[in-house]
Amino acid sequence: MSDDTDRHNAKMAKKKAARDKIMATKTEERGLVIVHTGKGKGKSSSAFGMIFRCIAHGMPCAVVQFIKGGMGTGERDLIQAHFSDLCEFHTMGEGFTWETQDKSRDVEMAQAAWAKAKELIADERNRMVLLDEINIALRYDYVDAGKVVAWLKANKPPMTHVVLTGRNAKEEVLELADLATEMELIKHPFRSGVKAQPGVEF
Template sequence: MTEAERHAEKKAKIKAARDRMMETKTGEKGLVIVLTGPGKGKSSSAFGMILRCVAHGFPCAVVQFIKGGRPTGERDLLARLGVAFHTMGEGFTWETQDLERDRAAARAGWEQAKTLIRDPANRMVLLDEINIALRYDYLDIAEVVAFLRAEKPAMTHVVLTGRNAKPELLDFADLVTEMGAVKHPFRAGIKAQPGVEF
């Protein structure tokens, strides 16, 4: 048997096994997706999913919890594409240095998020950096999980990003990805750059 024939035989067996596995995957539901971890790419991945939804013609919305009013490529593009985009934070928590203001901003963001999630027309709602608000207890994790369990429409996907996702959220989510930090240019003195970080 030639190398090409062995390769074809091996791939045919893999395809048959994969086809059998795929026959059992028939369910469909709106997912709770958590993107967390110390590495870069959590929001970038989430915005990629939003763009996929837009490309399929699905209405979606974004609520940013921590990031402030600084112009970003994703906000500018998604606004032009008709995505409801709500920037509710005032900037990174070390910038504001005001606990009550940060809590109030997080609460306003969560109220906006609940309205958007309750709307069954939205196929995906991104809660960008909500894990930071949860980490600092600006929002109650039990309340967030209870709301998602009880009120999220069956076919609505909700994506929650940010480092240090709470264990309660990880347990409840359908999909969890942890971004690892291997190397980052910031540590070599390179600042955040348009098109990469914002």
């Protein structure tokens, strides 16, 4: 072997030993509160990736969509057609508030979505519950963020993962989270006149 290869192998062996030492200390397993927020694309897409992982592992899970509802999505169609035995899917919203133009109706639907979410989270059979776009409902105070946080602290089963998506996550939600990711917008085709397309946005 060359000196470069020997140096590389020695460096990687040292990294592996350090990594193994760190991993040996990570022994806890518990349900997480996960938040995907930010102006960039990928919040719901990433969350659905985890839902599909649960499905692949045979773990019961559930989705509650707080805002989306006016149009079909690939995730919903796939889950309802092929995995409804493992994943409950509830589309409770009727579209974004500028589309519905009926605040009282938006509040009513968001409250109903939160009631359904509590029911699904409390059911310990569900390994993961995705609250898609709940951060938007919390931002507009359709659902009280403080009450959501308090309820999750008091009632979320120890092994259940709860995922909250949507822009502008409130500070109390971020404080509660075990894992919080902010999607940063760098470029988006919408700004160049490209509309939302199946397979990318829905």
